[in-house]
Amino acid sequence: MAKSSGQKLKLLYIMKFLAENTDEDHPMSTSELIERLEAQGIHSERKSIYDDISKLCDFGYDIIQVHSRQGGGYYLAEREFELAELKLLVDAVQSSRFITTKKSRELIGKLERMAGKYDAGKLQRQVYVAGRVKTENESIYYNVDNIHRAIQENKKISFTYLDWNLQKELVPRKKGDKQVSPWALIWREENYYLAAFDGEDKIMKHYRVDKMGNVKVLDAKREGVRQFADMDLASYVNQTFGMFAGQEESVTLAFPNRLAGVVLDRFGRESSIRPLEDGQFHIRVRVAVSGQFFGWLAGIGQEARIVGPEAVKEKYRAWLLAILNGEPHQGKE
Numbered sequence: 093m094a095k096s097s098g099q100k101l102k103l104l105y106i107m108k109f110l111a112e113n114t115d116e117d118h119p120m121s122t123s124e125l126i127e128r129l130e131a132q133g134i135h136s137e138r139k140s141i142y143d144d145i146s147k148l149c150d151f152g153y154d155i156i157q158v159h160s161r162q163g164g165g166y167y168l169a170e171r172e173f174e175l176a177e178l179k180l181l182v183d184a185v186q187s188s189r190f191i192t193t194k195k196s197r198e199l200i201g202k203l204e205r206m207a208g209k210y211d212a213g214k215l216q217r218q219v220y221v222a223g224r225v226k227t228e229n230e231s232i233y234y235n236v237d238n239i240h241r242a243i244q245e246n247k248k249i250s251f252t253y254l255d256w257n258l259q260k261e262l263v264p265r266k267k268g269d270k271q272v273s274p275w276a277l278i279w280r281e282e283n284y285y286l287a288a289f290d291g292e293d294k295i296m297k298h299y300r301v302d303k304m305g306n307v308k309v310l311d312a313k314r315e316g317v318r319q320f321a322d323m324d325l326a327s328y329v330n331q332t333f334g335m336f337a338g339q340e341e342s343v344t345l346a347f348p349n350r351l352a353g354v355v356l357d358r359f360g361r362e363s364s365i366r367p368l369e370d371g372q373f374h375i376r377v378r379v380a381v382s383g384q385f386f387g388w389l390a391g392i393g394q395e396a397r398i399v400g401p402e403a404v405k406e407k408y409r410a411w412l413l414a415i416l417n418g419e420p421h422q423g424k425e
Contacts, residue, residue: 099134101132101134102129102134102136102144103144103147103148105128105129105132105134106125106129106141106144106145106148107148107153107168109125109128110155110166110167110168111168111171111208112205112208112209113208113209113210114165114166114167114168114208114210115167115168115208115210115211116156116167116169117210118167118210119156119157119158119164119165119166119167120165120166120167121163121164121165122138122141122142122165122166123163124165125141125166126138126141145157145166153168153170154168154169154170155167155168155169156169168208171206171207171208172206173206173207175207175211175214175215178203178206178207178211178215179214179215181203182200182203182215185199185200185203186200189283190232190283190284190301190302191232192232195233200215203215231305231306231307232284232301232302232304234307235251235301235304235305235307236277236284236301238307238308238309239274239277239286239301239307240277241309242274242309242310242314243274243275243276245309246313246314247309247310247311247312247313247314248271248272248273248274248309248310248312248313248314248315249271249272249273249274249288249307249308249309249310250269250270250271250306250307250308250310251269251270251272251299251304251305251306251307251308252264252265252268252269252270252304252305252306253265253267253270253299253303253304253305254303254304254305255303262303262305264305269306270290271291271310271312272286272288272289272290272291272297272299273288273289273291273314273315273316274286274287274288274314275287275288275289275296275314275316275320275323276320276325277301278298278325283300283301283302284300284301284302285298285299285300285301286298286299286301286304287320287323287325288316289314289315289316289319289320291315291316294319295319296316296319296320296323339380339381340378340379340380340381341378341379341381341401341404342376342377342378342401343376343377343378343379343381343398343400343401343404344374344375344376344398344399344400344401345374345375345376345377345389345396345397345398345399346368346372346373346374346396346397346398346399347372347373347375347392347395347396347397348371348372348395349367349371349372349373351392351395351396352365352373354392355375358388359375359377363375363376363377364376374399381404381407383411386407386408386411386412389408390412
């Protein structure tokens with residue numbers, strides 16, 4: 093490395109050494125800094141190291157000098173992320189269902205490098221989540237990027253919708269590629285969903301992003317401006333159980349008072365609740381009436397009742413009877 097070019101890189105190398113190899117308990121001595129710089133072909137003297145550290149501090153880096161009989165040295169005191177923050181990010185990556193196992197390892201490795209080598213081992217955490225299944229669609233990261241770009245550029249996308257077969261492979265549906273107008277990405281129940289306008293059916297729909305393959309940004313401009321403007325995303329997510337579509341209905345439900353927290357977690361605190369005298373309350377909400385909605389009610393048990401409308405009550409009875417009788421029922425994703 094030429095002397096002039098090496099000297100230009102000197103400050104960058106010093107920051108790299110301090111960021112990767114130091115903390116409060118592991119300062120790096122001036123001698124070690126000089127030795128590491130020499131290994132990169134950069135000659136340094138002690139006085140120049142003092143000047144370099146001073147320049148880095150003036151620029152804003154929090155570099156602390158430690159004085160001790162054992163030699164002392166320098167360490168980087170403040171990093172972009174604190175260790176506790178990195179632990180939270182590692183936990184989120186590890187437990188995220190839509191991030192593949194391979195990509196999880198790669199992302200956690202990058203987070204470890206941000207912590208420095210002495211704290212990296214503390215990030216080797218295993219987060220156990222019951223029933224966790226990681227996606228196997230490695231292209232999801234590029235697909236999400238293309239979706240964001242299409243939204244920003246006001247363009248349509250095309251993609252192939254995928255399904256699992258009995259050989260545990262994601263294969264394209266027979267209907268071929270779809271073209272939609274993307275409007276928003278939704279994080280719900282550990283999955284990414286795309287809210288998009290379907291120009292053929294003239295309605296807003298949602299799609300599992302990890303089941304979308306070969307996402308391409310098209311030149312055509314998006315449609316569905318009015319439909320998306322009329323859509324309350326927060327309400328849509330709350331009323332669409334398991335992100336399964338269904339006929340939207342205003343439904344009145346009854347629960348005992350002690351389940352108020354469960355109900356508000358489901359429908360949001362903005363929902364209107366009417367207390368009753370018998371230790372119960374009514375709540376009126378708009379929901380997508382589907383097997384997922386009925387399954388949620390059935391999971392609560394006899395304490396959850398549909399008060400009205402009568403047509404929805406009849407559908408619930410029919411759904412329960414079909415299960416008791418072992419009859420098939422239809423449901424859409």
